[in-house]
Amino acid sequence: MDGRVKVVGQVERVDGTSLTYAEFVDRFMAPNRPVVLTGLTASWRACEDWTLPGPGHRRRPDLSFFARNFPSPLLQVADCSSREFTDQKRLEMSMQEFIDRWVGHAHGGSSAGDRESSLFYLKDWHLVKEYPDYIAYTTPTFFVDDWLNMYLDSHPIHRDSDITNHKSEVNCSDYRFVYMGAKGTWTPLHADVFRSYSWSANVCGRKQWLFLPPSQSHRIFDRYMRSSVYNLNDDVSEKQFPEFNKTEWIECIQEQNEIIFVPSGWYHQVHNLEDTISINHNWFNAYNLHWVTTKLQKNISKTSEIFVMILKGFANGTWQQIQE
Helix, strand or coil, rough: CCCCEEEEEEECCHHHHCCCHHHHHHHCCCCCCHHHHHCCCCCCCHHHHCCCCCCCCCEEEHHHHHHHHCCCCCCEEEEEEEEEEEEEEEEEEHHHHHHHHHHHCCCCCCCHHHHHHCCCCEEEEEEHHHHCCCCCCCCHHHCCCCCCHHHHHHCCCCCCCCCCHHHHHHCCCEEEEEEEEEECCCEECCCHHHCCCCEEEECCCCCCCCCCHHHHHHHHCCCCCCCEECCCCCCCCCCCCCCCCCCEEEEECCCCCCCCEECCEEEEEEECCCCCEEEEEEEEECCHHHHHHHHHHHHHHHHHHHHHHHHHHHHHHHHHHHHH
């Protein structure tokens, strides 16, 4: 991040093969602390199928494998150079088109503008739901107590095929995702949906994570707590975000075959330092349920306030028309 933020520590690394579930709960899940777990992906089919040999012992994405085996009709792809509200602009494209753009970017594009616009990041791909017979990985024991996905597996949001289609069914079906992006792709500063936990496994590639503890989350917002910092690489306005310079961050460089546990309420920004493929789940259970319910209650309250404002505006406008 070129020294733009103050890094005060590194995320702890633990050999996942020697860690018990009780130890994981006591040291990380219950106290809501991030950790990198190693040694848990050796048996995953994804690590073999999805990658090719790279320099040294490293692996690189086998893009042709995805084009041949996963002809998904439409994927959600983020344009890393374009902001839309609080996130990157999302586009829909086929797997083949996404891979063609990735390869085109790797070869430099036809102009500087093309190179910038072709930096696309495949996010939130529901591979498990789209290809249920292809078992790419097994969820590590530490993360199987997953109330969110267990519920969605047994309670489809769309049951009537006459009022929905395959795309919306998949998009609402679970919180298990595959992410794929070239070197330089990234995800803006955010806290995870519903204030859930998440875990993210690098099948190949390297990522830089910057974490902000929940006790400091107010410092990335403006004084009205309405807008937050979007990109830590930007020149963050001290006038708009007066507390930002007081933030202290924890960093992690995640290597291939490592899994990072992201606790509830920790804002984070992520950059792919190499061409990277990762597997990601959002989830919650008894240990972070209070985070989830508090977030949902706040969302309901905020929605109600907006709804009341709209009604008042409508009522005032209608009254003025009557008077006229």
